[in-house]
Amino acid sequence: MCGIVAYVGEQDALPIIIKGLKRLEYRGYDSAGVALLNDNGLSVYKKKGKVSELENSLLDNPHLNSKIGIGHTRWATHGEPNDANAHPHYSSTENFAMIHNGIIENYEVLKTDLLNKGYVFHSETDSEVFINFIEDIHKNNDCTLEEAVRLALHKVVGAYAIVIMSKEEPDTLIAARKGSPLVIGVGENEYFLASDATPIIEYTNQVVYLDDYEIAVIRNNKLQIKTIENVETNPYINQLEMELEAIEKGGYEHFMLKEINEQPRSIADCMRGRLDAQNGRLIVGGLRDYINKFQNADRIIITACGTSWHAGLVAEYLFEEFARIPVEVEYASEFRYRNPVINEGDFVIAISQSGETADTLAAIELAKSKGATIFGVCNVVGSSIARATHAGSYTHAGPEIGVASTKAFTAQISVLTMMALMLGYQRGTLSETKYIQLLSELEAIPSKVEKALLLNEQIEKISEQYKDARNFLYLGRGYNFPVALEGALKLKEISYIHAEGYPAAEMKHGPIALIDEEMPVVFIATKDSSYEKVVSNIQEVKARKGKIIAVVTEGDTSVKAMADHVIEIPHAHEALVPLISVVPLQLLSYHIAVMRGCNVDQPRNLAKSVTVE
Numbered sequence: 001m002c003g004i005v006a007y008v009g010e011q012d013a014l015p016i017i018i019k020g021l022k023r024l025e026y027r028g029y030d031s032a033g034v035a036l037l038n039d040n041g042l043s044v045y046k047k048k049g050k051v052s053e054l055e056n057s058l059l060d061n062p063h064l065n066s067k068i069g070i071g072h073t074r075w076a077t078h079g080e081p082n083d084a085n086a087h088p089h090y091s092s093t094e095n096f097a098m099i100h101n102g103i104i105e106n107y108e109v110l111k112t113d114l115l116n117k118g119y120v121f122h123s124e125t126d127s128e129v130f131i132n133f134i135e136d137i138h139k140n141n142d143c144t145l146e147e148a149v150r151l152a153l154h155k156v157v158g159a160y161a162i163v164i165m166s167k168e169e170p171d172t173l174i175a176a177r178k179g180s181p182l183v184i185g186v187g188e189n190e191y192f193l194a195s196d197a198t199p200i201i202e203y204t205n206q207v208v209y210l211d212d213y214e215i216a217v218i219r220n221n222k223l224q225i226k227t228i229e230n231v232e233t234n235p236y237i238n239q240l241e242m243e244l245e246a247i248e249k250g251g252y253e254h255f256m257l258k259e260i261n262e263q264p265r266s267i268a269d270c271m272r273g274r275l276d277a278q279n280g281r282l283i284v285g286g287l288r289d290y291i292n293k294f295q296n297a298d299r300i301i302i303t304a305c306g307t308s309w310h311a312g313l314v315a316e317y318l319f320e321e322f323a324r325i326p327v328e329v330e331y332a333s334e335f336r337y338r339n340p341v342i343n344e345g346d347f348v349i350a351i352s353q354s355g356e357t358a359d360t361l362a363a364i365e366l367a368k369s370k371g372a373t374i375f376g377v378c379n380v381v382g383s384s385i386a387r388a389t390h391a392g393s394y395t396h397a398g399p400e401i402g403v404a405s406t407k408a409f410t411a412q413i414s415v416l417t418m419m420a421l422m423l424g425y426q427r428g429t430l431s432e433t434k435y436i437q438l439l440s441e442l443e444a445i446p447s448k449v450e451k452a453l454l455l456n457e458q459i460e461k462i463s464e465q466y467k468d469a470r471n472f473l474y475l476g477r478g479y480n481f482p483v484a485l486e487g488a489l490k491l492k493e494i495s496y497i498h499a500e501g502y503p504a505a506e507m508k509h510g511p512i513a514l515i516d517e518e519m520p521v522v523f524i525a526t527k528d529s530s531y532e533k534v535v536s537n538i539q540e541v542k543a544r545k546g547k548i549i550a551v552v553t554e555g556d557t558s559v560k561a562m563a564d565h566v567i568e569i570p571h572a573h574e575a576l577v578p579l580i581s582v583v584p585l586q587l588l589s590y591h592i593a594v595m596r597g598c599n600v601d602q603p604r605n606l607a608k609s610v611t612v613e
């Protein structure tokens, strides 16, 4: 949440920062700002609204040339979205300006102290307190800004990625992180800092991921990294493998649509080098060093949030069916606060697209402290979760920019399916014949997803009929129950229509009371072991005049006779069906949201990377 960008070098800083902020807008988009330094001094410009509004407000300003600058796009935590609460924040002398992503938990104590000393605040933010706290230390200890930052970081409690610029040191940027991400791009005589690599990729592919409790000082075109104990460390330069085109819309109207359509490729990328069905080989490399622990685990605990939690629910079915190991799927936010029983024999899988979700990170730390082995399934390379876990596998879905998660979900399920099959085979709970059959079925999934995408036009027409509905129910059983939850989440988050997902059989324990001719009910009724039961549930809805939209297996006739609309998807083994059945639901929510005039890629109140608890 919140995106930060900074630049120092020989180019004009403002266009680089504005472009970078637009790339990071998925992290927050309620206000934006920049600070620049030139002969006119250190100036801050900020505005409520999107980065483009900030950009427009600067169009006629002749004083913006600067070789150094910082910028921020905000997702409000302390204080409503307005110009004053937007970042950067000046210190009270206006000698320093700071951008901050994170939350300072002890800001009230610090603020009271500063108020008693006569400091005046212009915003309601914790971040303004933070920069004034640094200034206060700088003043009272007669020390350098770098030293003041170091001392302040020992006192603040919470999460931060910060970048500070100073009138006193016009060629210097000071950055630090704890809990919020910060990447430093190293170019020719220039440096780029950002919350992720997307603002950096078009300038350099050499990056340094700052670690927690590290301070980066870029001064006189030289990067120095020190711990907050003032011990210098050697920056490790990583090569970015991301392509620029992966973070652009590529002719699609929205990132979400592009990402839905990318799924045949992203699922194939996820399996590439891991699955070789022809030769009966499946290797999830990340498991190599922990395979014994995995095979002999007493229990698998899966922890995640949102869509990633839904992928975890699918994995529960997979691991229990194929590997016969008990699985618990935990909301990371609940798990960490309820003193859970975790033992050394537990194998914890943390799933996260961004790799930055604060609750998931905290759940990992808790499980680690109890001696469990932690395995990450992340999309963003080099992210905090990827680095906090003992081992892991990347999903290789490529950058996901639309706030609603789509291709990350199917890539997560692909990795988890491969893990479950590998585990089941090695434990002897999955026969060789079935294993081989499932490997080739898995390999065929990308082409089946491709086929499901051809349903787009049909789904657009159905969307037209239901775009004004006020409520939706999504029902499925077995492997399709998490898909029902995911379909409902997609619809509510981008179209703001109230939607509920339920296991189909649970409907008669309450939600059936909601059914009338106004209620669209989406059934995922593919041919699987619970098909007959779902058909009965469809009849129950039909008898109460609910409108039925059913996702069925190609060639189905029974449901066709009852449903108002059937969406036919290719047949697959029931354990693999979620990879296909979710696609029409993603398209349905997409089209409904577009028809309702919603901002599909940046839905209200949301941000993609939830770095606050």
Ligand code: F6R
Binding pocket: 305, 306, 307, 308, 309, 351, 352, 353, 354, 355, 356, 357, 360, 403, 404, 405, 406, 489, 490, 493, 608, 609, 610
């Ligand atoms: C829904 C969505 C969120 C995320 C959740 C976890 O479309 O995107 O529910 O799934 O915030 O995020 P990650 O996977 O980054 O940990």
